[in-house]
Each structure stands twice: as structure tokens, then as C-alpha cells.
Amino acid sequence: MHRLMASLSAPSEYSDTERTIFDAALQVFAREGRTGARMQGIADAADINKAMLHYYFRDKRTLYEDVFAYTVRQFMASFDISLTEAPTFAETLRVFIDGYVDFVRTHDAAMRLMVQENLAGGTLLGEHMREATNTDRTPPSILVNTIEDAVEAGEIRPVDPHHTVLTVISTCLYFFVARPTVQILHPPAERDWDAFVEERKDHLFDLIYRGLAPRD
Amino acid sequence: MHRLMASLSAPSEYSDTERTIFDAALQVFAREGRTGARMQGIADAADINKAMLHYYFRDKRTLYEDVFAYTVRQFMASFDISLTEAPTFAETLRVFIDGYVDFVRTHDAAMRLMVQENLAGGTLLGEHMREATNTDRTPPSILVNTIEDAVEAGEIRPVDPHHTVLTVISTCLYFFVARPTVQILHPPAERDWDAFVEERKDHLFDLIYRGLAPRD
DNA sequence: GGCTGGTTCAACCATTTGGTTAAACCATAC
DNA sequence: GTATGGTTTAACCAAATGGTTGAACCAGCC
CATH class of the missing domain: 1.10.357.10 (Tetracycline Repressor, domain 2)
Structure with a gap:
């Protein structure tokens, strides 16, 4: 009935790392708000280095917009x-x-x-x-x-x-x-x-x- | 029927300056969020010096809590x-x-x-x-x-x-x-x-x- | 082995932000 | 007039924060 059950969170074309970041970002943005969320907090939630966020998603705005668009x-x-x-x-x-x-x-x-x-x-x-x-x-x-x-x-x-x-x-x-x-x-x-x-x-x-x- | 029509915003025991700050803070907090709101932004909205905020309301948390409690x-x-x-x-x-x-x-x-x-x-x-x-x-x-x-x-x-x-x-x-x-x-x-x-x-x-x- | 490309990291930088301070202002009381 | 006490201001400070960098790491490939 509902096709293959779409992922609860990250888009499917993502790599594992991107998916981890994306999921963490979604949770943190949802809890702390767009401005309240800290890049360090997202990095911690994803258990990665803060620089990785900027490597995979250019900056905070891009990350937020990707999450929000999805x-x-x-x-x-x-x-x-x-x-x-x-x-x-x-x-x-x-x-x-x-x-x-x-x-x-x-x-x-x-x-x-x-x-x-x-x-x-x-x-x-x-x-x-x-x-x-x-x-x-x-x-x-x-x-x-x-x-x-x-x-x-x-x-x-x-x-x-x-x-x-x-x-x-x-x-x-x-x-x-x-x-x-x-x-x-x-x-x-x-x-x-x-x-x-x-x-x-x-x-x-x-x-x-x-x-x-x-x-x- | 509804008593004397309570003020739309600030509590009545406030002075004019406090009232101005309070109203500005309410608007800015509502628009930008608790964390998104900037003290400078509230000061601008109230058309006063930033230091005045801290003079009348100790700090951001106090200001927010007063506004929220009301x-x-x-x-x-x-x-x-x-x-x-x-x-x-x-x-x-x-x-x-x-x-x-x-x-x-x-x-x-x-x-x-x-x-x-x-x-x-x-x-x-x-x-x-x-x-x-x-x-x-x-x-x-x-x-x-x-x-x-x-x-x-x-x-x-x-x-x-x-x-x-x-x-x-x-x-x-x-x-x-x-x-x-x-x-x-x-x-x-x-x-x-x-x-x-x-x-x-x-x-x-x-x-x-x-x-x-x-x-x- | 050593080159190459993507990946990961610690340290660093510039700006923003909440908050302070010391001096100036100004009304009222004496 | 001047002393007093609340009010206002500009300049300043320390911490937090978004973002960068250069080197290290680590596959796969010649």
C-alpha cells in the first residue's frame, strides 16, 4: 500500500556519513531551533569532527535548507x-x-x-x-x-x-x-x-x- | 463584561521605559525565537541603548522569563x-x-x-x-x-x-x-x-x- | 614502494554576542 | 549652588560560534 516505506529521515542518495550528519542535524535543528542549533552540537550528535560538517554541507544555512527541503x-x-x-x-x-x-x-x-x-x-x-x-x-x-x-x-x-x-x-x-x-x-x-x-x-x-x- | 481591558502586552506595574523594553522584547522574542533574538535587536526595537536592557532586566534569561511568565x-x-x-x-x-x-x-x-x-x-x-x-x-x-x-x-x-x-x-x-x-x-x-x-x-x-x- | 584522491583531524581565525564599567547626565532636595 | 541618586551612554571585555586551513590518514592503483 505505502510503497517501500520511505526512510524516516535522510534522503536515499546520501552516503553513510552524509546520512549520519543529516539525521543528527534534523534532530538538533528540531530540538534547538534554526538559530539555537550549534554546529558543534550537530557534530557531537553525529559523533564526528566539526570540520566534517563543512566538508559535506557547505555551511549552516546549506545544511539547514537541505534538511528543511527534505x-x-x-x-x-x-x-x-x-x-x-x-x-x-x-x-x-x-x-x-x-x-x-x-x-x-x-x-x-x-x-x-x-x-x-x-x-x-x-x-x-x-x-x-x-x-x-x-x-x-x-x-x-x-x-x-x-x-x-x-x-x-x-x-x-x-x-x-x-x-x-x-x-x-x-x-x-x-x-x-x-x-x-x-x-x-x-x-x-x-x-x-x-x-x-x-x-x-x-x-x-x-x-x-x-x-x-x-x-x- | 471583560473588566477594564487588560493591556495587550506589558504588565501594568511597569514604568514607561520598562514597558517599552518589555513590548519590544515580546515582539523580538516572538519573531526571532528565544535563542535567535539578539539583545541588540531588542534594544534597537525599543530605541534605547543596549546597556539599558541590563539595567532594567538583569540579563537575557531574566528578560525572557519575565516576558514569558506574563x-x-x-x-x-x-x-x-x-x-x-x-x-x-x-x-x-x-x-x-x-x-x-x-x-x-x-x-x-x-x-x-x-x-x-x-x-x-x-x-x-x-x-x-x-x-x-x-x-x-x-x-x-x-x-x-x-x-x-x-x-x-x-x-x-x-x-x-x-x-x-x-x-x-x-x-x-x-x-x-x-x-x-x-x-x-x-x-x-x-x-x-x-x-x-x-x-x-x-x-x-x-x-x-x-x-x-x-x-x- | 609511491602516487593520487577523497576523508578526517586539531588548531586556528574573525565575528558576533551577552554582559560590564566608568563616566556623564539630569532632576530633585537641601 | 551643589549634593544626591536614579538614569543614560560609549567604550570595552570575554566567551561562544561559524567557518577555515594545512597537515595527516588511508584506501586503491601504477
């Missing part, structure tokens, strides 16, 4: 990956929520990078988004289409598909962003985060699907 | 402020969504600080959250109670109030976090953001209220 590609692909056409819209939605939540859970560092870049104003986002997007039609739009189709088929009431997609993404994503706050305010999420995530999938599907149901 | 207090208070008991749960929800979205819109810098601190691991969050919280019962819990009451009164179906509150917060907040992405992927939001925000209030209320409605 992250954007991963994120765009996540929509494709999570969306499987199922017989009913209900099933399609359920599978998407499960898939997308799992994607975010297993790509924590990538998610943090994306959010950070958004908070920073999104200048880099624009460039790399277009690059990762204009090959085929932009990934989120296939989700929009799915909802449009469901509306036309009468499976759900008429709703703005863009807002609906944004709502689904928000609810699947934000609780990972605010995980520390959630865990402070809701002890069960602190005691067993994975169980909380599973609960959340159920809750989200119930709420959103009923919210979209036709009639009233 | 931000946490503001955010906790935002729940109280946005929540007005109305005759029906539908009205209460509508008013809360409107109020909370408006709060986030008008407190952009504060929102960014909160999200950044969450992404950074939330160590500081824990301390300041407790401080801003343990005086009276924690603000989000009054929202949880509101939902519990509505369930008991049969106004909405039985749902987990914690997940429901988290869902409301997510949908009201996340589109501000991801604003650059949203604007790239959805041109109308780029052309007229304020109109998009208003649309979103309607969409969110419709979706969530129907999602919570009893029966099926």
Missing part, C-alpha cells in the same frame, strides 16, 4: 500516504485520521521543523513548497477533492472543503505541538501518551464525522 | 475571558469560539511564544503554568466543566470533555500557527486574512456543534 517533501507526501480511497467516505476519513496522526507521531522532528518555519514567517516555506508541489497537483488538494466528491454524492452535508481539511489537519497535529501543555493539564496524557493518542483518533473521527453528517 | 498568565486568563455562561450550550460555544479566535488574533506574539516554548520541550512552561494556575482552579478546567454540564443536561451527546476542549483549542489556534502554509495553499486566505478568520469562526461552530449534537 522535511517539506516528506510532509507533502504524508497526505498522499495517509489518504486511501475507501468504499465510503466514513472509512476514508477514518483511515486518513489514523494515518495522518501516525505520520506525525513518527515524524516528530519533521513536524517541529515545519511549525518552527511557519512561526518564523514562512519565507523558506514558500520556495520549497512550490518545488515539492508543482510536479503533480498539490497534495492537500486531493483531500479537498475527496471532500467535494463526498458532498456531491450526498455522503456529507455541504461544507467548505478547505476549512474542513484545515480542521482535520489542526486536530490531528496540534496536540503534538502542544504536547507539554496537554500533559501538564491532563495527567492521563502524561502517564500514557500512546494510549492518549489512540483515544484521540477515536474522538476525532466521531466528532468530525458527525459534524459532517447530512440532515439535522 | 504571556502564560495572559493565555490562562484568555479562557476565563472568552467563556461567558449563556442560556444554551450552543450560545456558550459560539461565544467562546468567537472570543478565543479573537484573543489569538490580537495576541499573535504571545501565541508564538507559547508554541515555541512547547516545541522546545516545555520546561519553563511547567514552572510558570503552575504559578499562573494554582491560585484558583486551572482555567481550561472550567471549559471542561461547561462541557460536562452540557452532557449531563442532555444538550450534547456524551463525549470526553478533555478531548473536546483540546479539539476546540486546536481548531481555533492552529490556523494562526500555520498561517504561512495556509496562505500559500489557499489564496483567498492570502487575499483577505480577516475575512478568512471570520469564515472560520462560522465553519468551526457549525462543525463542532453538529459533531456534539445528541442522537444521530
Whole structure:
């Protein structure tokens, strides 16, 4: 179904050393931020000499942009990956929520990078988004289409598909962003985060699907 | 209704100079991040000498913590402020969504600080959250109670109030976090953001209220 | 063996950055 | 007027940080 399971992190055309550096950089950038990250810290995380970073990736900016560009590609692909056409819209939605939540859970560092870049104003986002997007039609739009189709088929009431997609993404994503706050305010999420995530999938599907149901 | 309209930024016990510094620091920290922000940049934004920063706020860490502590207090208070008991749960929800979205819109810098601190691991969050919280019962819990009451009164179906509150917060907040992405992927939001925000209030209320409605 | 090319390393450099200091400024009180 | 105490400034400092360099290392190849 999901092809050969793309690497969780570094692009495949990299050598071992490059891959090690790339993975370390992703983690450090995600944790410390674009400016907070130190080249020495990345070198330590990759267990190599600091000069090696500059040998394989010209400078900090280049390293960051390579990491970020790959992250954007991963994120765009996540929509494709999570969306499987199922017989009913209900099933399609359920599978998407499960898939997308799992994607975010297993790509924590990538998610943090994306959010950070958004908070920073999104200048880099624009460039790399277009690059990762204009090959085929932009990934989120296939989700929009799915909802449009469901509306036309009468499976759900008429709703703005863009807002609906944004709502689904928000609810699947934000609780990972605010995980520390959630865990402070809701002890069960602190005691067993994975169980909380599973609960959340159920809750989200119930709420959103009923919210979209036709009639009233 | 909302008391005397608390200042949008600096605490009231500050002198003019302190207030100027505080406001500048909030903006710069929110834009550049905790580590990305430069003391010189804050001084420039406040149009004062760099040494003044250290005169009024001991060092960068102190300045940041003062700004952040105030931000946490503001955010906790935002729940109280946005929540007005109305005759029906539908009205209460509508008013809360409107109020909370408006709060986030008008407190952009504060929102960014909160999200950044969450992404950074939330160590500081824990301390300041407790401080801003343990005086009276924690603000989000009054929202949880509101939902519990509505369930008991049969106004909405039985749902987990914690997940429901988290869902409301997510949908009201996340589109501000991801604003650059949203604007790239959805041109109308780029052309007229304020109109998009208003649309979103309607969409969110419709979706969530129907999602919570009893029966099926 | 010795040449060649990519790779690895320790030491080094220039700049940036957070933070200090000592003197100057300026209002108010005496 | 001048002494006092908070305020403001320019110059300065030490540490941290991104980035460089020249030599050493180490395959494979003639």
C-alpha cells in the first residue's frame, strides 16, 4: 500500500556519513531551533569532527535548507500516504485520521521543523513548497477533492472543503505541538501518551464525522 | 463584561521605559525565537541603548522569563475571558469560539511564544503554568466543566470533555500557527486574512456543534 | 614502494554576542 | 549652588560560534 516505506529521515542518495550528519542535524535543528542549533552540537550528535560538517554541507544555512527541503517533501507526501480511497467516505476519513496522526507521531522532528518555519514567517516555506508541489497537483488538494466528491454524492452535508481539511489537519497535529501543555493539564496524557493518542483518533473521527453528517 | 481591558502586552506595574523594553522584547522574542533574538535587536526595537536592557532586566534569561511568565498568565486568563455562561450550550460555544479566535488574533506574539516554548520541550512552561494556575482552579478546567454540564443536561451527546476542549483549542489556534502554509495553499486566505478568520469562526461552530449534537 | 584522491583531524581565525564599567547626565532636595 | 541618586551612554571585555586551513590518514592503483 505505502510503497517501500520511505526512510524516516535522510534522503536515499546520501552516503553513510552524509546520512549520519543529516539525521543528527534534523534532530538538533528540531530540538534547538534554526538559530539555537550549534554546529558543534550537530557534530557531537553525529559523533564526528566539526570540520566534517563543512566538508559535506557547505555551511549552516546549506545544511539547514537541505534538511528543511527534505522535511517539506516528506510532509507533502504524508497526505498522499495517509489518504486511501475507501468504499465510503466514513472509512476514508477514518483511515486518513489514523494515518495522518501516525505520520506525525513518527515524524516528530519533521513536524517541529515545519511549525518552527511557519512561526518564523514562512519565507523558506514558500520556495520549497512550490518545488515539492508543482510536479503533480498539490497534495492537500486531493483531500479537498475527496471532500467535494463526498458532498456531491450526498455522503456529507455541504461544507467548505478547505476549512474542513484545515480542521482535520489542526486536530490531528496540534496536540503534538502542544504536547507539554496537554500533559501538564491532563495527567492521563502524561502517564500514557500512546494510549492518549489512540483515544484521540477515536474522538476525532466521531466528532468530525458527525459534524459532517447530512440532515439535522 | 471583560473588566477594564487588560493591556495587550506589558504588565501594568511597569514604568514607561520598562514597558517599552518589555513590548519590544515580546515582539523580538516572538519573531526571532528565544535563542535567535539578539539583545541588540531588542534594544534597537525599543530605541534605547543596549546597556539599558541590563539595567532594567538583569540579563537575557531574566528578560525572557519575565516576558514569558506574563504571556502564560495572559493565555490562562484568555479562557476565563472568552467563556461567558449563556442560556444554551450552543450560545456558550459560539461565544467562546468567537472570543478565543479573537484573543489569538490580537495576541499573535504571545501565541508564538507559547508554541515555541512547547516545541522546545516545555520546561519553563511547567514552572510558570503552575504559578499562573494554582491560585484558583486551572482555567481550561472550567471549559471542561461547561462541557460536562452540557452532557449531563442532555444538550450534547456524551463525549470526553478533555478531548473536546483540546479539539476546540486546536481548531481555533492552529490556523494562526500555520498561517504561512495556509496562505500559500489557499489564496483567498492570502487575499483577505480577516475575512478568512471570520469564515472560520462560522465553519468551526457549525462543525463542532453538529459533531456534539445528541442522537444521530 | 609511491602516487593520487577523497576523508578526517586539531588548531586556528574573525565575528558576533551577552554582559560590564566608568563616566556623564539630569532632576530633585537641601 | 551643589549634593544626591536614579538614569543614560560609549567604550570595552570575554566567551561562544561559524567557518577555515594545512597537515595527516588511508584506501586503491601504477
